[in-house]
């Protein structure tokens with residue numbers, strides 16, 4: 274088996290930015306690897322996700338329960354594993370993924386009560402890794418950003434890319450909840466937490482990148 278390295282964080286936490294920077298750095302040192310991004314919006318396997326995020330099942334995230342919504346994302350990963358990256362990974366390839374099963378823990382885990390959360394986390398990993406037999410990540414890099422700063426970053430991205438926030442991103446209370454659920458999931462599963470803000474401000478992109486690169490290097494050396 275190869276290595277699977279996953280970037281996770283709430284929406285607008287800087288995942289895509291850090292992901293792009295890491296790929297550049299790995300290319301510069303001559304490492305061979307492949308990348309993937311979930312959800313695969315342009316693939317038919319994401320049909321249910323697109324319906325859900327577009328509000329076809331209701332305009333609030335809570336209109337679709339955590340277990341149902343998790344299955345939409347899980348089948349998209351299953352299709353990608355079967356069709357795109359499974360054989361490369363099984364032959365020892367290095368995969369970098371922007372989001373993975375971990376996103377269900379953060380976003381869908383936020384919909385269940387605190388009492389139910391541990392049971393949900395156990396169900397989720399058993400479902401995707403146990404029953405569906407998707408590979409477990411070797412390293413999860415979790416980007417933690419205070420919600421007030423995330424809101425500012427998302428507006429910046431909307432302006433830069435001319436896009437609108439989806440039903441998850443429009444609800445600040447939901448984002449706040451996702452941040453705390455994300456930290457809870459990180460503790461529960463043993464992810465590596467990167468604290469992206471310091472003294473109420475974002476750390477520089479380069480500074481965060483260097484912390485991430487050190488983690489990736491030690492994972493690849495194992």
Ligand code: ADP
Nearest residue numbers: 284285286287288289290426430475476477478
């Ligand atoms: P995500 O992929 O997690 O949704 P992005 O990587 O798209 O987040 O980042 C959201 C926005 O914030 C982008 O406009 C990006 O340029 C900006 N950004 C990312 N990291 C930082 C940082 N450390 N400091 C300031 N702005 C940042």
